[in-house]
Amino acid sequence: MIATISTGLIVAIIAFVVLDVFAVVFGLSFARAHKAQRAAASGLPAAPRSTAKPTSRRDFFRGSLLISMGVFLAEFGGASLAFLWPSLIGGFGSKINAGAVGDIKNQIQNTGGPVYVGAGRFYVVPYLGKPNNGVDYAALGATTEGVMALYQRCVHLGCRVPFCATSKWFECPCHGSKYNYAGEYKFGPAPTGMERFAIKVDSSGNLIVDTSTKFGGPPRGTDTINEPPQGPFCVAPG
């Protein structure tokens, strides 16, 4: 969270600096041109180094329009940069450090549920990496050290899929799709299981989740963990 706030602050500062530089440069240009015009009108010689021609009213308004467009483009560029920045330096769409894999596994064991990483839009779930209907996610790099990162997005129409603490399944509130603890399809309109991100453990023991690389979920019918719901569903069956 702290990293996210710092990033936003940095981007805002950069955007304002760019905007200010734009405004100052254009302002100085026009001030110089206007001065030359007044000098010409009064019959005085223009400043020695100025080569600016007298500015007509039409040129002045045209210039004002250009300034407005320049400011707008600077603001637009700053806003675009702010929007893209998380992808460039550690937000969704990049590699995310989810923390020490040992701590993650302890947390999973203590809470009985997945570890949710909002910045990366994924859950870390326990998983032993058996091939899924011929797809070996361990070989693809989607499982390691007994964990896997599931993309939170429902593969039906894209709603965020919460984890249900009673059933211990993922249950989509939009149209009732349900996935087991490994994100494998169980019920509802979803065409497959949940998607997974590429993961690895770095030399410091941190789980690095690459949210720019995702693998399609296992096809319907896949069940490699054989875990029925552990209690009542959170979302009524559709």
Ligand code: FES
């Ligand atoms: S979006 Fe999840 S079931 Fe439709």
